[in-house]
Amino acid sequence: MPGHLPASLLVQDSDSRPYWEGLQQGELRIQRCDSCSKAVFYPRSICPHCFADQLSWIVASGKGTVYSYTVAHQAFGSFAADVPFVVALIELEEGVRMMSRLLDAPRERVMVGAAVKVTFEKVEEDLTLPYFRLLE
Amino acid sequence: MREPITLEDVLNSRWVAEPLHLLDCCLVTDGGGAVVVTTAERARNTRKTPIHVLGHGEAHTHNTIASMPDLATHQAAVASGRAAFAMAGLTPADIDVAEIYDSFTITVLLTLEALGFCGRGEGGAFVSGQRTAPGGSFPMNTNGGGLSYCHPGMYGIFLLIEATRQLRGECGSRQIEGARVALAHGTGGVLSSGATVILGKD
Numbered sequence: 001m002p003g004h005l006p007a008s009l010l011v012q013d014s015d016s017r018p019y020w021e022g023l024q025q026g027e028l029r030i031q032r033c034d035s036c037s038k039a040v041f042y043p044r045s046i047c048p049h050c051f052a053d054q055l056s057w058i059v060a061s062g063k064g065t066v067y068s069y070t071v072a073h074q075a076f077g078s079f080a081a082d083v084p085f086v087v088a089l090i091e092l093e094e095g096v097r098m099m100s101r102l103l104d105a106p107r108e109r110v111m112v113g114a115a116v117k118v119t120f121e122k123v124e125e126d127l128t129l130p131y132f133r134l135l136e
Numbered sequence: 137m138r139e140p141i142t143l144e145d146v147l148n149s150r151w152v153a154e155p156l157h158l159l160d161c162c163l164v165t166d167g168g169g170a171v172v173v174t175t176a177e178r179a180r181n182t183r184k185t186p187i188h189v190l191g192h193g194e195a196h197t198h199n200t201i202a203s204m205p206d207l208a209t210h211q212a213a214v215a216s217g218r219a220a221f222a223m224a225g226l227t228p229a230d231i232d233v234a235e236i237y238d239s240f241t242i243t244v245l246l247t248l249e250a251l252g253f254c255g256r257g258e259g260g261a262f263v264s265g266q267r268t269a270p271g272g273s274f275p276m277n278t279n280g281g282g283l284s285y286c287h288p289g290m291y292g293i294f295l296l297i298e299a300t301r302q303l304r305g306e307c308g309s310r311q312i313e314g315a316r317v318a319l320a321h322g323t324g325g326v327l328s329s330g331a332t333v334i335l336g337k338d
Contacts, residue, residue, distance in 0.1 A: 041202075042200065042202075048203075067207075068207055070153045070154050070155075071151070071153070071154040072152075072153050073150065073151035073152055073153065073154070074151075074152045074153070084151075087153075089201070089202055089207075096202075097202040097203070098202055099200070099201065099202050
């Protein structure tokens with residue numbers, strides 16, 4: 001099981017709670033602006049594209065590609081024992097990027113543009129995190 | 137760091153986050169500094185040689201690295217540099233000494249490209265061949281920078297201090313002879329914000 005931050009350290013506020021609750025239910029939720037229709041991630045109350053304050057939650061497909069990545073060889077706290085691990089910026093199909101980890105990824109197959117899909121890892125009773133795996 | 141560091145030392149140091157080795161990463165130290173800013177009129181009567189702000193600019197583009205528009209372009213530095221050079225009425229060719237924020241080696245390359253010292257993707261070639269080493273043709277980070285001098289988490293003040301000291305001729309063995317115009321560029325966040333200052337002496 002990959003390391004993680006204790007649930008008590010994660011900020012769940014009115015902006016982000018639907019995101020965290022979605023993960024518990026196996027859904028990767030992002031926002032879409034009611035005004036300009038662009039996808040928005042991370043969760044927030046104002047659209048960064050047009051500054052409208054009406055955003056709706058949608059369920060992302062969970063499919064995307066590797067925009068960039070690194071292999072972390074030094075980590076801290078609950079992540080320390082997991083090194084080395086792949087940290088990637090994932091460009092979701094909906095057009096937003098998120099940072100996550102690639103699980104079980106052979107180094108020779110990790111590359112910019114590689115297709116990935118989300119996987120949900122229950123790391124605590126009340127905490128599920130979205131990681132990604134390479135598609136075959 | 138008190139001993140010379142070779143290319144092999146950097147490449148042989150342990151990985152931190154690929155492709156950055158330990159010696160591609162700035163130090164973690166204590167430190168502090170201050171600058172006194174006043175009017176040109178008042179500065180005439182101070183004991184220290186006055187150094188003038190010829191131009192400045194600042195910009196902010198994103199918060200998280202996932203929101204950075206293009207990982208290969210330091211867009212905040214593009215904007216802050218453009219503003220600073222326009223205000224000063226100068227170009228990169230006019231800069232005698234550059235103090236460039238160097239949290240990591242890549243930060244410097246992206247910043248040099250963004251400020252127009254070289255073209256996009258040319259940063260690596262630009263600094264190769266010892267051009268930024270002591271005595272090199274492009275005097276840069278003459279105090280050693282965050283990679284070799286100190287980095288207390290907020291390194292930017294040392295960019296201004298070193299640029300000012302160079303223009304005052306206070307730098308002893310690392311002095312850039314005849315330096316009249318200096319540029320200091322600070323980067324904040326995760327390549328999120330840029331602040332450029334161009335300094336000159338009378």
